[in-house]
Amino acid sequence: MSIRILCSADLHLGKRSADVPQDRPEASTRYTWDRLVELAIAERVDFFLLTGDIIDEDNRYYESLVPMGQGLSRLLEAGVEVLMVSGNHDYDVLRQLVRDTASEHVHLLGQDGRWEPMSMARNGQVIEFLGWSFPSRHVRAGEMASPVSPGPGSGNLRIGLLHGDVGVEDSLYNPVKIEQLLAAGVDLWVLGHIHKPDTLHGENPLVFYPGSPHALSAKESGVHGPVLLDIDASRNIRMKRIPLSPVRYESLEVDVSGVESEEAFRRRLMESVREQLDLLEDELEAVAFLVLTITLRGSHARTTDLLGWAGGMTEVEAIQQRGSAMVSVRKVVSRLQALVEDLEALSKENTPAGILANSILALQQHESTPFVDAMLEDMDKELESLGYARVYRPLSEAGMIVSLGEEEKRAMLMGECVKLLNELMRQKNA
Numbered sequence: 001m002s003i004r005i006l007c008s009a010d011l012h013l014g015k016r017s018a019d020v021p022q023d024r025p026e027a028s029t030r031y032t033w034d035r036l037v038e039l040a041i042a043e044r045v046d047f048f049l050l051t052g053d054i055i056d057e058d059n060r061y062y063e064s065l066v067p068m069g070q071g072l073s074r075l076l077e078a079g080v081e082v083l084m085v086s087g088n089h090d091y092d093v094l095r096q097l098v099r100d101t102a103s104e105h106v107h108l109l110g111q112d113g114r115w116e117p118m119s120m121a122r123n124g125q126v127i128e129f130l131g132w133s134f135p136s137r138h139v140r141a142g143e144m145a146s147p148v149s150p151g152p153g154s155g156n157l158r159i160g161l162l163h164g165d166v167g168v169e170d171s172l173y174n175p176v177k178i179e180q181l182l183a184a185g186v187d188l189w190v191l192g193h194i195h196k197p198d199t200l201h202g203e204n205p206l207v208f209y210p211g212s213p214h215a216l217s218a219k220e221s222g223v224h225g226p227v228l229l230d231i232d233a234s235r236n237i238r239m240k241r242i243p244l245s246p247v248r249y250e251s252l253e254v255d256v257s258g259v260e261s262e263e264a265f266r267r268r269l270m271e272s273v274r275e276q277l278d279l280l281e282d283e284l285e286a287v288a289f290l291v292l293t294i295t296l297r298g299s300h301a302r303t304t305d306l307l308g309w310a311g312g313m314t315e316v317e318a319i320q321q322r323g324s325a326m327v328s329v330r331k332v333v334s335r336l337q338a339l340v341e342d343l344e345a346l347s348k349e350n351t352p353a354g355i356l357a358n359s360i361l362a363l364q365q366h367e368s369t370p371f372v373d374a375m376l377e378d379m380d381k382e383l384e385s386l387g388y389a390r391v392y393r394p395l396s397e398a399g400m401i402v403s404l405g406e407e408e409k410r411a412m413l414m415g416e417c418v419k420l421l422n423e424l425m426r427q428k429n430a
């Protein structure tokens with residue numbers, strides 16, 4: 001008979017998704033916790049594995065206590081065994097929550113940073129679990145002992161649970177070498193910490209990150225949801241991802257070359273959105289909010305007009321609806337080309353247009369010029385002062401201000417240079 005297991009991690013109970021209406025229940029990870037519990041019960045799973053960062057932080061204790069307690073008791077009634085390990089965010093609070101919601105069917109493995117084995121019988125099979133929990137917020141290289149299955153060749157199915165940063169040597173969050181996992185005598189590793197779903201090793205053992213079940217920001221684009229495993233008596237593992245996240249982030253590129261009017265622009269844009277919705281069709285059933293980052297590509301003489309036409313999109317709650325999914329636009333990014341025949345020649349001119357052309361070329365080629373460096377420096381100053389602004393403090397405290405990477409800053413700057421240059425050229429040619 002087969003064993004059915006639901007795997008998830010990095011729920012961050014207590015957090016809400018960015019760029020969606022904050023008063024809607026679907027914005028909150030608590031919503032997804034309830035869906036996970038329902039799914040485990042509806043799919044009649046034998047085990048529900050949670051590999052760390054289930055709770056966002058210690059200060060989420062009171063917020064998490066009731067939903068956790070309710071969920072765990074529903075799982076208990078349904079006869080589901082829950083096995084967890086804690087991660088860097090919930091190393092302390094998960095221990096306390098599990099103690100307070102005391103149940104003999106809820107197990108937090110490997111407390112105090114020691115590997116803990118636990119055997120459980122189901123459907124005539126014995127399954128040996130092996131888990132390790134974060135003892136503190138930071139765990140550096142070498143601080144975790146390598147996992148070793150107890151006793152050789154029991155013939156039982158062995159499953160490892162671990163939170164950590166596989167393959168990132170200098171990580172503060174338990175850097176683990178994949179070799180350590182492959183050598184542990186375990187048939188299957190369920191990992192936590194990385195929010196993007198990822199399979200690191202296909203079989204013998206299967207090693208994977210189920211990823212977070214609830215997308216929290218545009219950085220977590222793509223499908224998110226738990227993984228359902230069916231393991232038959234001969235150890236064949238069938239793996240199925242359930243796209244459960246009520247929020248989905250995607251980026252969409254729209255080529256606006258040759259779009260001459262606002263009407264044509266709208267048509268091009270809505271077509272692109274529809275095409276993307278068609279592609280995602282099978283994964284939208286549970287999605288309440290599909291949040292797009294739109295990148296405009298191609299070349300266009302009236303860059304400023306174009307960005308004006310695009311501006312209205314980000315101001316409304318939704319631009320389209322597909323089934324239950326409301327489609328919104330969080331941001332429109334310009335990656336338009338300069339509409340100049342010979343940028344190289346123009347860049348030699350000591351004119352405003354020449355300086356802009358030179359800057360665009362430098363930014364494209366990842367080079368720096370005094371002018372580009374000065375603009376980047378100004379940008380840093382402005383961004384820094386924004387961080388201190390009183391109006392943004394609530395966002396900052398909610399952890400919703402995302403800092404821009406070097407690449408992003410350069411790309412933004414290039415967008416501005418192109419916009420200016422195109423405007424200059426248009427005025428010159430008018």
Ligand SMILES: [Mn+2]
Pocket residue numbers: 053087088089163173192193194
């Ligand atoms: Mn983590």
